[in-house]
Amino acid sequence: MNTRIIYIEDDFDLKKICESGQCFRASEEGGWFRFLTRGHILWIRPRDDAGRCGDPDETGGPAAFEVSCDGAEWDEIWAPYFDLGRDYRSIRAAVPEDDMFMRRASSCGRGIRILRQDPFETTISFIISQRKNIPAIRQAVGLLASRYGRKVRTGDVTAELFPEPEVLARVPEKEYREACRLGYRAPYVLCAAQMVAQGQIDLEAASELPDGELIAYFQRIRGVGVKVARCIALFAYGRTGVVPVDTWIGRVMKEQYGGGDPFRRYRENAGIFQQYAFYYAQHERGLR
DNA sequence: GGACAGGGTTACG
């Protein structure tokens, strides 16, 4: 594989990004991380063993990464995908002294980025996510990709891209139920794919809408409620002020803030802190 | 191997 070296100055932790629960098809094999989006595949690994993860004082210079793509593809596809135009280090540094939970959470989640993912993939993935845990979501989304996605090849390794709306719109609901194990979500997925394929949902035009209207627009899809719509806004359209409230975040609000909303004060970065809090809550569970 | 919860949403009362 032809590779080149790129440098990243800001927070950037591949493992945490994979685990952060926004993307369900990223993977790690033999030290290489694989990401997929919009017909592109990226293999990336830290150049030095520790990478940024092992930099406790945050004063180190840029971290080096080996990547499979050329410079143009990095700039056009992957830098926006990883939201590299945003300074997460400054955002973390601005947490007030009084918010100890968020100081711990953002420190623990340092390196996470809010990915700018494909809107169709994000919509389908988060419809599937309801009442599932992360391993189960990965399984279901992977099944869709392996059955209906176009294959791409890098050397002798192949991967399946996320399927096109037109393809998913023509799959019988029965097949979603029985072969893809989607259960009651089967009609939701079919409906969403059909609305996108037929242009009733315009994923391009949606990007022009303000946050509230964008969320309402996606709730027109059956099976998309406020939580999933907010996930789409945050993870596909970069609306970092939007906070999806799931059971984990709900628990944090109840147990750490007496039922109050700890995110509101962070305004346009509230969604980023939501992601730190989500990661931290999951991480704590793992350590119990 | 059974119980329980899991990145919710819809359709009822």
Add this chain to the structure above:
DNA sequence: CGTAACCCTGTC
């Protein structure tokens, strides 16, 4: 506005 039902998978 609260609540049951929805289908299936991980995890203890």
